Amino acid sequence: MGHKPGHRPAARLPRETRIAELMAAARQVFRDKGYDDASIAEIALRAGVGEGTLYRYFENKHDLLIKVLEDWYVGMIEDDDRQLRALQGTRDRLHYLIRSHLAVIWREPVFCRLVLVELRAAADYRGSALFQLNRAYARRTLDTIQEAVQLGEFRADVPLSLVRDMIYGCIEHHTWGYLRGDAEFAVDGVAEAITDMICRALAVPAPRPDALAAAIERLEALTQRLSG
Amino acid sequence: MGHKPGHRPAARLPRETRIAELMAAARQVFRDKGYDDASIAEIALRAGVGEGTLYRYFENKHDLLIKVLEDWYVGMIEDDDRQLRALQGTRDRLHYLIRSHLAVIWREPVFCRLVLVELRAAADYRGSALFQLNRAYARRTLDTIQEAVQLGEFRADVPLSLVRDMIYGCIEHHTWGYLRGDAEFAVDGVAEAITDMICRALAVPAPRPDALAAAIERLEALTQRLSG
Amino acid sequence: MGHKPGHRPAARLPRETRIAELMAAARQVFRDKGYDDASIAEIALRAGVGEGTLYRYFENKHDLLIKVLEDWYVGMIEDDDRQLRALQGTRDRLHYLIRSHLAVIWREPVFCRLVLVELRAAADYRGSALFQLNRAYARRTLDTIQEAVQLGEFRADVPLSLVRDMIYGCIEHHTWGYLRGDAEFAVDGVAEAITDMICRALAVPAPRPDALAAAIERLEALTQRLSG
Amino acid sequence: MGHKPGHRPAARLPRETRIAELMAAARQVFRDKGYDDASIAEIALRAGVGEGTLYRYFENKHDLLIKVLEDWYVGMIEDDDRQLRALQGTRDRLHYLIRSHLAVIWREPVFCRLVLVELRAAADYRGSALFQLNRAYARRTLDTIQEAVQLGEFRADVPLSLVRDMIYGCIEHHTWGYLRGDAEFAVDGVAEAITDMICRALAVPAPRPDALAAAIERLEALTQRLSG
DNA sequence: GATGAATGAGAATTCATTCAT
DNA sequence: GATGAATGAATTCTCATTCAT
Numbered sequence: 001m002g003h004k005p006g007h008r009p010a011a012r013l014p015r016e017t018r019i020a021e022l023m024a025a026a027r028q029v030f031r032d033k034g035y036d037d038a039s040i041a042e043i044a045l046r047a048g049v050g051e052g053t054l055y056r057y058f059e060n061k062h063d064l065l066i067k068v069l070e071d072w073y074v075g076m077i078e079d080d081d082r083q084l085r086a087l088q089g090t091r092d093r094l095h096y097l098i099r100s101h102l103a104v105i106w107r108e109p110v111f112c113r114l115v116l117v118e119l120r121a122a123a124d125y126r127g128s129a130l131f132q133l134n135r136a137y138a139r140r141t142l143d144t145i146q147e148a149v150q151l152g153e154f155r156a157d158v159p160l161s162l163v164r165d166m167i168y169g170c171i172e173h174h175t176w177g178y179l180r181g182d183a184e185f186a187v188d189g190v191a192e193a194i195t196d197m198i199c200r201a202l203a204v205p206a207p208r209p210d211a212l213a214a215a216i217e218r219l220e221a222l223t224q225r226l227s228g
Numbered sequence: 229m230g231h232k233p234g235h236r237p238a239a240r241l242p243r244e245t246r247i248a249e250l251m252a253a254a255r256q257v258f259r260d261k262g263y264d265d266a267s268i269a270e271i272a273l274r275a276g277v278g279e280g281t282l283y284r285y286f287e288n289k290h291d292l293l294i295k296v297l298e299d300w301y302v303g304m305i306e307d308d309d310r311q312l313r314a315l316q317g318t319r320d321r322l323h324y325l326i327r328s329h330l331a332v333i334w335r336e337p338v339f340c341r342l343v344l345v346e347l348r349a350a351a352d353y354r355g356s357a358l359f360q361l362n363r364a365y366a367r368r369t370l371d372t373i374q375e376a377v378q379l380g381e382f383r384a385d386v387p388l389s390l391v392r393d394m395i396y397g398c399i400e401h402h403t404w405g406y407l408r409g410d411a412e413f414a415v416d417g418v419a420e421a422i423t424d425m426i427c428r429a430l431a432v433p434a435p436r437p438d439a440l441a442a443a444i445e446r447l448e449a450l451t452q453r454l455s456g
Numbered sequence: 457m458g459h460k461p462g463h464r465p466a467a468r469l470p471r472e473t474r475i476a477e478l479m480a481a482a483r484q485v486f487r488d489k490g491y492d493d494a495s496i497a498e499i500a501l502r503a504g505v506g507e508g509t510l511y512r513y514f515e516n517k518h519d520l521l522i523k524v525l526e527d528w529y530v531g532m533i534e535d536d537d538r539q540l541r542a543l544q545g546t547r548d549r550l551h552y553l554i555r556s557h558l559a560v561i562w563r564e565p566v567f568c569r570l571v572l573v574e575l576r577a578a579a580d581y582r583g584s585a586l587f588q589l590n591r592a593y594a595r596r597t598l599d600t601i602q603e604a605v606q607l608g609e610f611r612a613d614v615p616l617s618l619v620r621d622m623i624y625g626c627i628e629h630h631t632w633g634y635l636r637g638d639a640e641f642a643v644d645g646v647a648e649a650i651t652d653m654i655c656r657a658l659a660v661p662a663p664r665p666d667a668l669a670a671a672i673e674r675l676e677a678l679t680q681r682l683s684g
Numbered sequence: 685m686g687h688k689p690g691h692r693p694a695a696r697l698p699r700e701t702r703i704a705e706l707m708a709a710a711r712q713v714f715r716d717k718g719y720d721d722a723s724i725a726e727i728a729l730r731a732g733v734g735e736g737t738l739y740r741y742f743e744n745k746h747d748l749l750i751k752v753l754e755d756w757y758v759g760m761i762e763d764d765d766r767q768l769r770a771l772q773g774t775r776d777r778l779h780y781l782i783r784s785h786l787a788v789i790w791r792e793p794v795f796c797r798l799v800l801v802e803l804r805a806a807a808d809y810r811g812s813a814l815f816q817l818n819r820a821y822a823r824r825t826l827d828t829i830q831e832a833v834q835l836g837e838f839r840a841d842v843p844l845s846l847v848r849d850m851i852y853g854c855i856e857h858h859t860w861g862y863l864r865g866d867a868e869f870a871v872d873g874v875a876e877a878i879t880d881m882i883c884r885a886l887a888v889p890a891p892r893p894d895a896l897a898a899a900i901e902r903l904e905a906l907t908q909r910l911s912g
Numbered sequence: 913g914a915t916g917a918a919t920g921a922g923a924a925t926t927c928a929t930t931c932a933t
Numbered sequence: 934g935a936t937g938a939a940t941g942a943a944t945t946c947t948c949a950t951t952c953a954t
Contacts, residue, residue, distance in 0.1 A: 569805065572805070573801055573805045576860060576864075577797065577800070577801045577860075577863075577864065578864070579864060579865065579866070581864060581866075582861065582864070582866045582867075614877070614880075614881060615877050617858075618854065618858065618874070618877050618878065618881065619881070620857075621853075621854045621855075621857040621858040622850055622853070622854040622857075622878075622881065624853075624857055625849075625850070625852075625853030625854040625855070625856055625857030625858070626846065626849045626850040626853040626854065627849075627853070628853055628856075628857065629848075629849040629850075629852055629853030629856065630845075630846065630849040630853070632804060632805075633810065635805075636804075636805065636806070636807055636809060636810070637807065638807070638809075638810045639810070646846070649842070649843050649846050650846065650850075652842075653842060653846065653847070653850065653885045654885070656884065656885045656886075656887075657881045657882070657884045657885035658884075659884075672899045675899075675903060676899060676902070676903070679902070679903060679906045682906075682910070683906055683909070683910075
């Protein structure tokens with residue numbers, strides 16, 4: 001056996017349990033140190049296993065990061081979805097989605113930065129599970145808008161994906177200072193402001209003045225005749 | 229120790245010239261290889277100097293990257309400004325700024341990714357010259373909007389910085405696929421769409437014209453009578 | 457990244473064994489080359505391991521040197537102590553300590569020079585384990601002198617630490633030529649001479665002449681009377 | 685010409701003047717930074733010349749160090765000698781020499797450390813001018829002792845060189861803490877103590893005075909008779 | 913004489929990953 | 934399954950010294 005007397009090997013755990021423990025340890029360390037400064041040795045130590053054990057469950061360090069972030073993402077979306085289901089009305093739902101995204105950044109700036117810098121910028125991002133998760137995440141925003149379009153609340157002639165980019169890009173751009181750790185931001189204020197702008201950008205156009213004027217003219221002529 | 233016999237040292241150049249050559253070589257290599265895969269040795273080789281020479285002019289590899297990107301940025305802004313000066317009208321200027329930013333990404337995706345990933349995410353970004361350059365860059369957009377507000381073309385109750393975040397965040401978010409190298413995007417189409425949305429989000433609410441109000445009043449009175 | 461195929465990794469050894477082997481190899485190389493000219497690569501090669509292995513057990517090259525010298529020092533003191541225990545008498549013990557120190561220099565001039573030049577002159581010497589070892593080493597000399605003082609063999613009014621400095625400083629100063637490799641010295645002759653001088657410097661003062669003269673006078677008077 | 689417009693080359697100075705300036709600058713920098721941390725660039729800068737100029741007057745950095753230390757040494761000995769000449773009496777002269785050496789260490793710990801670590805330990809020390817200077821320096825101590833021997837004040841059977849080693853070795857050993865910068869020492873107290881010990885170690889054995897010898901003889905004769 | 917731009921050999925160090933036990 | 938000792942490629946950076954101008 002590969003263990004020294006006095007160094008009891010970690011108990012043999014059911015695969016799922018072991019994985020959960022490893023991810024918990026990794027999540028902790030990644031949060032504290034970021035990716036580069038986190039070491040496999042430290043994660044293994046915190047999980048109470050040998051370094052080799054990590055490689056039985058994860059391909060490599062980067063894979064471990066991905067799994068940790070996916071796991072975090074999934075939990076986050078679930079929580080989020082539960083709350084979203086209770087909300088009616090385009091503006092309220094939109095506002096919730098925006099505010100919730102800002103809140104995630106507020107709570108987990110390190111993970112958010114890792115997603116943006118280590119994963120999203122990687123060549124293999126498209127094709128990753130996180131890419132899909134992200135799509136699902138943003139899907140809800142797109143759906144909300146699409147419904148509003150069908151209800152006639154929002155105009156139909158805007159490219160949906162650009163609206164999504166505008167919302168998430170704006171949030172991201174606005175919070176970089178916070179993500180870097182050198183600025184703050186106000187979740188609620190920003191959420192309101194963005195929601196307003198988006199709603200305004202998507203509002204159905206007021207009826208065109210010319211057509212309106214012509215209609216009025218015709219009606220007035222008619223009124224004249226009838227009342228004449 | 230000085231130069232070895234057999235390897236004639238590179239010609240003695242004035243500081244500025246040498247720096248320009250080194251930056252040209254570095255720009256080339258960074259563009260081809262990105263940051264991590266670029267090696268000092270290769271840059272020096274391409275510049276036709278010894279590796280040590282680089283260190284006479286740049287603190288280290290990262291400093292070299294920063295200087296290269298700053299240089300590129302400055303040139304870009306200058307070109308841009310020249311064209312901008314010729315443009316009148318809020319929409320045209322805004323459209324130009326947006327389109328031009330998209331075009332930069334289109335032309336130099338590698339540098340853009342380097343700025344976003346290697347520099348903007350770094351802890352010392354705020355405080356860097358590039359941060360300042362970026363402010364200057366975005367300033368023009370803010371000024372254009374501010375003028376429009378003063379001209380009464382745009383509403384006054386929107387937080388300027390959020391509009392900036394919306395514009396640049398949207399562009400960035402939209403082009404990540406291209407920056408990664410796994411998607412395309414249409415400069416012109418996107419520029420139009422974003423400009424439209426922004427203008428719409430900022431448009432002053434159509435004031436109910438007096439004539440319209442009067443007409444409605446009359447019609448309502450008539451309706452009252454006819455139905456009375 | 458792990459081991460390359462084709463290069464079988466060195467046998468997996470228990471920590472202590474491996475460390476012993478590495479130190480043996482390092483001791484060898486440091487003795488042959490000194491510190492600066494010793495390379496990690498050579499030490500690793502001689503130990504039959506990869507370079508990285510050294511860094512599992514020693515922080516860096518300098519730490520390795522320190523550990524090697526400490527190890528050497530400890531062994532030396534132990535051997536020394538064993539012999540010292542058998543010796544009685546102030547002069548014999550003192551002579552042994554002095555001679556033994558000279559002998560160490562004679563046998564290991566390179567290590568001695570490394571201790572004097574690389575370690576003792578370093579800012580963090582005080583606080584190092586070697587500093588403590590050295591104290592223990594010199595302690596025995598101080599104890600010997602102190603006992604002699606209590607036995608009335610040595611005068612009590614000399615600062616102990618200065619005597620220590622005198623002994624070790626003298627030895628060191630005298631052997632620098634040998635340490636540099638450009639002179640010889642005679643262990644035994646020097647040991648005798650230094651011991652003599654130290655003993656003389658510490659000898660209790662001869663009884664005061666006046667008192668002696670008076671005693672003689674009294675005795676002579678007595679003799680006169682008796683023989684008269 | 686090798687100079688840029690705006691960078692006036694340093695005035696052409698008489699060789700001796702220029703050398704003096706360069707050494708002054710170097711002395712300054714070596715004192716502040718030690719040897720390794722001193723850079724040729726900084727020394728040249730402080731001297732107001734180009735780096736290459738240093739190499740017209742000194743072979744290399746190490747040669748410059750040597751010259752600086754020699755210069756310092758010479759000045760020091762001269763000052764010292766002037767005062768020594770005024771002193772009469774073995775003990776006073778010895779005390780002066782010891783105290784003066786301690787005072788030098790007190791005033792210039794960095795240079796002293798440089799001499800001990802960078803020069804004295806080097807393979808080519810013997811053969812260097814500093815070695816000769818040092819001999820001259822110590823010569824005075826040897827001469828003083830030798831004279832005392834001839835005057836009958838000191839015993840003749842001690843190896844002179846060992847006495848020298850004892851004096852200077854003791855001082856050096858005692859002051860290492862100060863040289864490293866982690867301890868203090870009291871010039872006067874230490875000077876007294878060392879002088880005392882040395883004088884005691886060299887004192888002629890109290891000659892049995894003739895009177896004493898005669899008395900003893902008589903007493904012994906008497907004892908003989910009485911016991912006979 | 914003065915300059916200072918150009919040089920480049922050289923070595924320590926890291927740590928994710930492997931695989932014999 | 935668990936372990937953790939062994940690995941080693943790969944790269945930055947230094948700065949005293951030279952010599953063309």
